[in-house]
Amino acid sequence: xxxxxxxxxxxxxxxxxxxxxxxxxxxxxxxxxxxxxxxxxxxxxxxxxxxxxxxxxxxxxxxxxxxxxxxxxxxxxxxxxxxxxxxxxxxxxxxxxxxxxxxxxxxxxxxxxxxxxxxxxxxxxxxxxxxxxxxxxxxxxxxxxxxxxxxxxxxxxxxxxxxxxxxxxxxxxxxxxx
Numbered sequence: 475x476x477x478x479x480x481x482x483x484x485x486x487x488x489x490x491x492x493x494x495x496x497x498x499x500x501x502x503x504x505x506x507x508x509x510x511x512x513x514x515x516x517x518x519x520x521x522x523x524x525x526x527x528x529x530x531x532x533x534x535x536x537x538x539x540x541x542x543x544x545x546x547x548x549x550x551x552x553x554x555x556x557x558x559x560x561x562x563x564x565x566x567x568x569x570x571x572x573x574x575x576x577x578x579x580x581x582x583x584x585x586x587x588x589x590x591x592x593x594x595x596x597x598x599x600x601x602x603x604x605x606x607x608x609x610x611x612x613x614x615x616x617x618x619x620x621x622x623x624x625x626x627x628x629x630x631x632x633x634x635x636x637x638x639x640x641x642x643x644x645x646x647x648x649x650x651x652x
Contacts, residue, residue, distance in 0.1 A: 502536070503533065503534065503535050504533070504534040505531060505532070505533050505534075506531065506532045507529070507530070507531045507532075508529070508530050508531075508532070509528065509529055510528065511525065511526065511527040511528070511529065511530040511543060512524075512525070512526050513525040513526075513541075515601075520552075520554075520556065521552060521556070522551065522552055523549060523550070523551055523552070523601070524549070524550040524552070525543070525547065525548070525549050525550075525567075525569075526547070526548045527543035527544060527545055527546075527547040527548070527567070528544065528545065528546075529543065529544045530542060530543040530544070531543075538570060538571070538572040538573075539570070539571055539572070540568060540569070540570050541567075541568070541569045541571075542566070542567070542568050543566065543567045543568075543569075544565070544566055545563070545564060545565045545566060545567070545580075546563050546564070546565065547563065547564050547565070547566065547567040547578070548561070548562070548563050549561070549562040549563075549567070549576070549578075549599075551630065557587065558587060559586065559587055559631060560584060560585070560586050560587070560630055560631060561584065561585050562578065562582070562583070562584040562597075562599070563581075563582070563583045563584070564578035564579060564580055564581060564582045564583075564597070565579060565580025565581050566578070566579045566580050567579075574600065574601035574602040575598060575599070575600055575601065576598065576599040576601065577596070577597075577598050578594075578596060578597045578598070578599070579595070579596045580595075580596075582594040582595065582596060582597045582608075584597070586631050586632055588631075589616065589617050590614065590615070590616045590617075590631075590632040591614070591615045591616075592612065592613070592614050592615075592632060593612065593613045594608045594610065594611065594612040594613075594626070595608070595610040595611050595612075596608055596609070596610055597612075597626075599630055604629055604630045604631070605627070605628070605629060605630070606626065606627070606628055606629065606630050606635075607626060607627045607628075608625065608626040609624075609625055610624060610625075611623075611624055612624070612625075612626045612637060614632060614635065614637070616632070621637060621640060621641075622637070622640070622641055623637040623638055623639045623640040623641060624637075624638060624639040625637065625638035625639060626638075
């Protein structure tokens, strides 16, 4: 009797077969992995972002894709003329193309073309707006200042930023009169 029951389950109608195929297509997840990753993100016909990592995976789901890279991961951001604007390095990076969000973790270090540097435990970069944020420890060093704290929001070129729970040293220019 059990054999007859199992044999009966194997015969699906055409409608049932199509329904099963559609259900499987909706839940399909594709995963690929790569070594020596070297990617370019193109904006307005030019290479805006260059990403390098020794290893990466690409996960494709119905709700979007995600790239995970193990490092050191190096991200170079270029300005409209193709000059390097910002360089970021981290142990790990996760990128969601649909949202344009990078989540960097582990020994995050960044440097801008004008000499500003940032260190953080983790950092999110919102590619579409150029904003950054970090919930944890962060240190920013400029040619004249050094400041650190917990929690950060600002611009990726460090032209504007707010650090919470601040401590640090700021050098003010004195007004010299001769």
